[in-house]
Structure formats: C-alpha cells, structure tokens
Amino acid sequence: MEDALPKEIELSITRDYYDVAQQYLSSKKAQTVGFETTVSFELYNQLLQLFGKQLKPEKMVVEKLRHNRDDGEIHRLRQSTELASQAFPELLKHVEPGMTELQVANWLNNWMLQHGAQKPSFDTIVASGYRSALPHGFATDxxxxxxxxxxxxxxxxxxDYTSDMTRTFSIGDPGEELRHVYNVVHEAQDRMFRAIKPGANGKAVDAAGRDYIAAQGYGDFYNHGSGHGIGLDIHETPNFGPRYESNVLQARNVMTVEPGVYLxxxxxxxxxxxxxxxxxxxERLTTATRELQILS
Known part of the structure; x- marks a missing residue:
C-alpha cells in the first residue's frame, strides 16, 4: 500500500512516539507538521527539536471533528439524556426538608448508577436557599x-456519552420574587430554543436569552455562559456566549441551553x-418538565 509505514519503522515497538512520527513524516517529505496549542512547553521544545520550522500551531482539530454527531453517537446521547430525564421526577419523590445537599446528591448519584449510568461527568451540584445563588456551587452539608x-x-x-441537565425546584413556596425569576429564566430559555438552528452563531443564541433577562432587570445577575457542546466530554465546543460569534451551529450538533439568574x-x-x-x-433531548415544581 502506498501509504503504509516505511519498512524500517513498520514493526517498531517503542515509546519514542514523536521520533517515529518524525521518521515517518520525513519519509513522506512533509513540509508542515501541525501541533495542538495546548501541548506542554516541555513537549513543544521536544517537537521543535524534531521538526523545527515545519511546526504549525493548530487549535481544536480533533474537537471540531466531533461537532457533528453520527447516528450512533446521537443514539447514545439519547440514552444518556433520557436516563437523566427519568431521574428528576424520581428525585422529587425522595427529597424532603432536613436532608443535606450531599444526601440529595448521593441519592441521585446512586439512582443513576443503579439504572444504567457508568459514572458522573462531574460532581453533582445541589445548591439550596442562599447557596442557589452560586452559579456553579457544590453540594455541602x-x-x-x-x-x-x-x-x-x-x-x-x-x-460513554454524557448528559448535562439542571432543574430548580422548591419545597414550599419560595416567594413571589423567586417565582418571578423562575418565569423569566423559563422564557429566556424558550427564546434561546427558538434561535437555535443551523447557521445561528453562539453570540446570537446567547443574546436571545441574555437580552431578555437584562430587559427584565436581571442582567447583572446572569454571569456565566449559556451553553456548550456535549458528547464524549461534558464541555465540548461549540459554545453559546457573548464572545462566541465564530461558533456557528450545524445540524447534528448537541448543545446545552442553560440561562440563569442568581440573586x-x-x-x-x-x-x-x-x-x-x-x-x-x-429537538429537546432532555424531556423532564421545565415548569417550576413546588413540593408540599
């Protein structure tokens, strides 16, 4: 085969991966050698010694290839998001006053693992009361x-494919102001849903929700990005946010949509x-209710 490895390195068993790469690319008379800009300084120096001026920095090469999910990936993402959707109503049946945030997180983790999940993608966040004003808090006692x-x-x-879902609920009435905030966030998410389609960019999708939240007087209390890709990792590209105009959506992207207000x-x-x-x-993959659940 024309593209087979040169015979002198074809059967090499080595940990000198980059030396082998240099031999192979030299045999092909490669003029340019790309490297990810996230490599360590130590590895960059090693590559520089091997390839010199042939080196060309690249960004997100593999990650961009993962943007458009094939049918098998979409099937697995459906499985993952469906399980997360099933978990939320089950959680509502078991959470009660006096439980700690950690106990709620542990109950949810155990339920997910018992029903087919492999592992959590991140430490499950449970933030209650004044702590729910922390955009990305963590479960405590x-x-x-x-x-x-x-x-x-x-x-x-x-x-091997992840989900990422957030729900906010209460036990008893949280008060008029927070109920109003919930409705604002719900409408902001609806507006983002309507903006999401092939050709839309991350800045415009973000603005569909962020501008509405600002118009309702809560612009200073929305202090994080509004969505990201998911797949093999919990945070992939493309992204939604004020600085992501270059992130243009295509069919088969799978994205989170996550506006919020934090007082x-x-x-x-x-x-x-x-x-x-x-x-x-x-198409929304997470199907758990988005209406405010006020438990008695």
Whole structure:
C-alpha cells in the first residue's frame, strides 16, 4: 500500500512516539507538521527539536471533528439524556426538608448508577436557599429547608456519552420574587430554543436569552455562559456566549441551553436542557418538565 509505514519503522515497538512520527513524516517529505496549542512547553521544545520550522500551531482539530454527531453517537446521547430525564421526577419523590445537599446528591448519584449510568461527568451540584445563588456551587452539608429554591445540576455517562441537565425546584413556596425569576429564566430559555438552528452563531443564541433577562432587570445577575457542546466530554465546543460569534451551529450538533439568574443572599434559578440541532431547528433531548415544581 502506498501509504503504509516505511519498512524500517513498520514493526517498531517503542515509546519514542514523536521520533517515529518524525521518521515517518520525513519519509513522506512533509513540509508542515501541525501541533495542538495546548501541548506542554516541555513537549513543544521536544517537537521543535524534531521538526523545527515545519511546526504549525493548530487549535481544536480533533474537537471540531466531533461537532457533528453520527447516528450512533446521537443514539447514545439519547440514552444518556433520557436516563437523566427519568431521574428528576424520581428525585422529587425522595427529597424532603432536613436532608443535606450531599444526601440529595448521593441519592441521585446512586439512582443513576443503579439504572444504567457508568459514572458522573462531574460532581453533582445541589445548591439550596442562599447557596442557589452560586452559579456553579457544590453540594455541602447544609440542610434543605422549606420555602427555598433548590438547584440540582447533574450529568452522567451512558455508553460513554454524557448528559448535562439542571432543574430548580422548591419545597414550599419560595416567594413571589423567586417565582418571578423562575418565569423569566423559563422564557429566556424558550427564546434561546427558538434561535437555535443551523447557521445561528453562539453570540446570537446567547443574546436571545441574555437580552431578555437584562430587559427584565436581571442582567447583572446572569454571569456565566449559556451553553456548550456535549458528547464524549461534558464541555465540548461549540459554545453559546457573548464572545462566541465564530461558533456557528450545524445540524447534528448537541448543545446545552442553560440561562440563569442568581440573586445574592436570596437564591437563584438555572434551567438547563440538552438539544440536538436538526436541519430545520432543534429537538429537546432532555424531556423532564421545565415548569417550576413546588413540593408540599
């Protein structure tokens, strides 16, 4: 075969990977050798000694190839997001005042693992009361009380592909202001859904939600990006945010959509769903209810 390795290195057994790469590329008279800009300084120096001026920096080469999911990947992402969607109503049956955030997180983790998940994608977030105003908090030994918001953000791998879903709910009435904030976030997410389609860019999709939240008077309390790709990793590209105009959506991208509002010392709301970009719009993969659940 024309592209087979040169015979002198074809059967090499070595850990000198880059030396072998240099031999092979030299045999092919390669003029340019790309390297990911995220390599360590030590590895860059090694590559520089081997390839010299042939080196060309590249960004996100493999990650960009992963943007458009094939049928098998979409099937696995459906499995993962479906399991996450099933978990939320089960959690609502078991959470009660007096449980700690850690106990809630551990219950959810155990349920997911018992029902087919391989492992969590990140430490499950449970943030209640004043702590729900932390955009990306973590579960603590704080007890859950009545009449406060509870945000649960979780993702789990199923057949090597992840989900990422957030729901905010309460036990008892969280009060008029936080109920209003919930409605604002819900509408902001709806507006983002309507903006997501092939050709839309990450800045425009973000603005569909962020501008609405600002118009409702909460612009200063939305302080994180509004979505990202998921797949083999929990955070992949493309992204939604004010600086992601160059991130243009294509059919078969799978994205999170996660606007939020966080009022210091009062509480916060985030709603996060996973969407598949389709040729004419999008399909929501996480199907758990998005309406505010107020438990008695």
């Amino acid at each position: 704080k007890e859950i009380n009545r009449n406060e918001m509870i945000t649960v953000d979780f993702g789990f791998y199923v057949n 210091p010392n009062k509480g916060g709301v985030r709603i996060e769903d996973d969407l598949l970009v389709t040729p004419d719009g999008n």
